[in-house]
Amino acid sequence: MTMDVNQLQAKLREHQSAMFQQGFLDDQFSQLQKLQDESTPDFVLEVVTMFFDDSENLLKNMARCLEQVPADFKQIDAYAHQYKGSSASVGAARVKSVCATFRSFCETKNLDGCMRCLQQLQQEYSLLKNSLQYLFRLQNDIKAAGGSFS
């Protein structure tokens, strides 16, 4: 049942590669990984965890704002701007892309468009979170098995 280090490392490479290929992550995520070293072994995990917390708050806030009548597009746009910024900073490419679309719907005060974007954001965030958690689990398993990953 337990895999050896080589198998785990292969799985990690495959998974990470897929995440980039499918556009979940972009080069900025690689930049984060480059900033991690022996003195800051949990840097990526810390930043991503912060991003998860930030995401959940922002999604909650945007949902609340969209329920209000009339919708405060300026406030929603401010949240979308913030989310776009943080997703760009961690390399969450698909989330960032949806945020950009979201902002243009805010600009044109398109409530329907905004609601669709919010739904899309929730989906993208959920997919990303699951994928990243799997990635971190693989890394932990490798470490536990005495291996290392670049």
Next chain:
Amino acid sequence: MGMAAETQFHVLAVDDSLIDRMLIERLLKTSSFHVTAVDSGSKALKFLGLVEDGKRNEEPPTIALEANQDVEVNLIITDYCMPEMTGYDLLRKIKESESLKDIPVVIMSSENVPSRINRCLEDGADEFFLKPVQQSDVNRLRPHLMKSKVKDEEDHHQISNKRKETEESHSPDKTRTKMEPPKVVNSS
């Protein structure tokens, strides 16, 4: 002054985003800078020893100078979009301060707005970085720091006029900065 002997530069980073603060702090530390990160312009000014508007003018100049001599900051890097005080507002306040105006200031923004970039550079910013900030951006900071360090040491050692003339041609000159193509496109 003891501070002049230190070779490590101290950067003050200002950003209301926690994630971006973590990032810039890590980027700067990787380049061997000593970093202080704050989440607002007003906290930055407080750290620098500048009291808020109005009050500063009421205090005799010597007190304001003593206030920021405890802390030596060699460069300020600030986000543009922040609530209450924008990075641009902070830039203006720093450039209007006798004691702080020679500290190089770098502005960061997630938005590529040429008019915004030009305005910041014209009003004294030494660089404008598009977010997300890269290692290659941070590598561009050292020349600005070396320039002001040299100026600092010359002020202390009272070098001859000839060197002073050379130094003046390198002092924060808006024209010179404008002639260098500002970084407007992130090549990632």
